[in-house]
Amino acid sequence: MQLVQIDMKLNLERMRAAITEWLIKEEMLGDAFFIDIDEWRARGETYGTDSLLVLVFDGSTLHTMLNLGCDTEEFDDLVESFGFWYELGHSWMGFYPIEDYDYSRLTGSYSTKLRDPRWAKKAALVKERAKESCQDCGVKQPLDAHHCYYTTMRQAYEPWEYPLSALRALCRPCHVRREQTEIRLRAFAASLTSDQLDALRPALSHATYWYETAAVFSFLSALGPEERHLQAAMQILRDARNEHD
Ligand SMILES: [Zn+2]
Ligand SMILES: [Zn+2]
Incomplete structure (x- = not known):
């Protein structure tokens, strides 16, 4: 071959x-x-x-x-x-x-790869879909397209070989913060089994489908040992139902 x-x-x-x-x-x-x-x-x-x-x-x-x-x-x-x-x-x-597509893996540093026109196109699409605003704070400053995860070295995806939803348009300060925040989340993940981590994603996406995301977190934070804690937590959700037809 x-x-x-x-x-x-x-x-x-x-x-x-x-x-x-x-x-x-x-x-x-x-x-x-x-x-x-x-x-x-x-x-x-x-x-x-x-x-x-x-x-x-x-x-x-x-x-x-x-x-x-x-x-x-x-x-x-x-x-x-x-x-x-x-x-x-x-x-x-x-x-x-695709005819004449270059399937060879790029050699060289990560920053070299980020100069590839395929990454430029992908990054532009991420920003366009975010309506040219930071997806964390909303400002219309110069934006970066941030990878929310990388696959393993063995899988070795090129920077543009990620789904759009793996990328987030962020302003510079939010980008710097994000890198740290994601490391902290991974550090937290160390306390859970893989089964628990697998259960976390569908559970949260289910809850945030029916209730506002911030309210779901407030609900969990409001839980406590007494009946009044439960009542208060439930009230937070009652006030934050999402509309679905
Ligand atoms: Zn921002
Ligand atoms: Zn980044």
Whole structure:
């Protein structure tokens, strides 16, 4: 296999892992699963047989998102970030390489990578989606696009190979603070088991769906041993229901 083919295959695997993680985070994975193209052809499928990889998403919320005209910008951007595009069927999609895409890994320092036009484009999109305002404090100062996490060295994603929701537009002071805050959160995570950490995410996203985020935290802080503490905590939530139709 030619080197460029190998690089492309490696990127395809990185994209597969990145999309799977994104679907888990969005609680859309459901029954969606990837099928290697050889297996797809062996099933006797007639569509998408010249693609590189297929994602079958019947029985996944992804199906609803893709077929009901919802916002697919983040998903589309993630696929493109790895140098691919997709053909959409009713309950499957096939991935194809973008013509002339450079799949080679960049060598050199992290700051060199941040000068790549692919990062510039991604960072600009993050700021645009934040309406050019800091997502922590709201000021319209010069903004940075901050990575809220990095994958392991082994996975080695390039800076632009992250979903938009992994990035946050922040003004300089908020950016400096954020780096520290995230380290403190990880330090706190050391006190929890992986099962507890896994339970924390859906629990918080469930609670903040129904109640204002700040109120959910106030509620937890207001808990105490006596009935009056419980009553006060409940009242905080009663006053902070989110509207959903
Ligand atoms: Zn700020
Ligand atoms: Zn940062």
